[in-house]
Amino acid sequence: MNTEHAYPLNDANIQVYRQQWQDELDHILRYWQLHMPDHQYGGFLGGLDNDNQPILGAPKGSVLHARILWTFSEAHRFSNNPSLQEIADRAYTYLSGPFTDPEYGGVFWSLTPDGQVLDTRKQVYAQAFALYGIAAYYAVKGLPAVREYAISLYRLIEQHAADSRHNGYLEAFSLDWGPLDDLRLSAKDANEKKTANTHLHIIEAYAALYRVWPDEGLRDRIVNLLVLFDRYFIDPYNGHLRLFFDETWVEKPDVVSYGHDIEAAWLLQQCAEVAGDKYWIDRSREHALRLAKASLEGLDTDGGLWYEFDPHTGQMVREKHWWPQAEAMVGFYHAWQQSQDDAWRNRSAGSWTFIQQHIIDHRRGEWYWGVTEDYAAMPGQDKAGFWKCPYHNGRACMEMLERTGGPIA
DSSP states (O other), rough: OOOGGGGOSSSSTTHHHHHHHHHHHHHHHHHHHHOOOOOOTBBBSSOOOOSOOOTOOOOOOHHHHHHHHHHHHHHHHOOOOGGGGGHHHHHHOOOOHBBOTTOSSSOOSOOOSSOEEEEOOOOOHHHHHHHHHHHHHHHHHHHHHHHHHHHHHHHHHHIIOOHHHHBBOEEEEOTSOOOOOOSSSSTTSSSSSEEEEHHHHHHHHHHHHHHHOOOHHHHHHOOOOHHHHIIIIIITTTBBOOOEEEEEEOOOOOOHHHHHHHHHHHHHHHHHHHHHHHHHHHHHHHHHHHHHHHHHGGOTSSSOOEEEEEEETTEEEEEEEEHHHHHHHHHHHHHHHHHHHHHHHHHHHHHHHHHIIIIIIIOOOOOOOOOEETSSOOOTTOSSSSSSOOOHHHHHHHHHHTTTOOOOO
């Protein structure tokens, strides 16, 4: 379909969209409530396939558990729905229990299906997501011990991952926070010491903590991260995120990630607003539009956002993964809020239409990992698992509702 035929997203039709986003948020949350709790070993299953069947032997990931914790805590706060608390409680119990290293602090990368430690690495990305989820959990529970755990994770990141010589944050460490040779977040990533992806989720986590613990030192670190994005990560020439750097901020050119471009477009400004720094709010507003415009290189005529572009080969990765579509819907709408240019709001509507037509599994629930160029569900991918979670799509629904009037009772 061509996005010009998408139902207009404007003041006259906004209630139609709002009801759709609310319904989809409810569907996402219900899916995870029904299918993902591990009633035998605790926490959540390692993965489900597209038929909602457990993937035997799938490891349990700290990032997945942290993202479930954030999603259900934030949804509980957002809608004041007490039925969501049970899943948030389950996620916190497992994250603060089997996933937490009692000796060296922080969370392990992964566990076996029955909850034994599998990968002991201290990936800073995982520490950030744990902090993000726990801060959101504290916002609804108000328990001092929860906030102290969140603060302790922040201090661990600052103690071990912050680069006092060159600034920024290093990627990964061993069990006892020693050096590692392989720093990669996943097999597809470059093995470099500093990445835009990890920094983006550190600032997101720090902003979540600042909402419940307005510490001036923490605020300074948020502002410092905004400086790093301005100075290093946002390309001053083409507006894309520069993804990989060595320790001394020498760029290691790699792919263009349209999903990260459009996610950063709205998220950085939100973090600047949490910090309350007028200069960086204004500067982040400029970056929001530049990043959004850069992401348009990956926007297809059907409203979907291609996954990546490899400048070395000149080839587009002709897949449309679930999470860039969710981020595009929010990022394009955010660009409209900053510019009042209706083209951005129309693109947001196009993203949502694409999601409804091709990404949501209307029969079995949740969203497919993504679709290929011919709109077939990507083979060999999970419906829920180590990376596939309710964070991007659940957050997108909440963001769109929040930006257009709040939850629907």
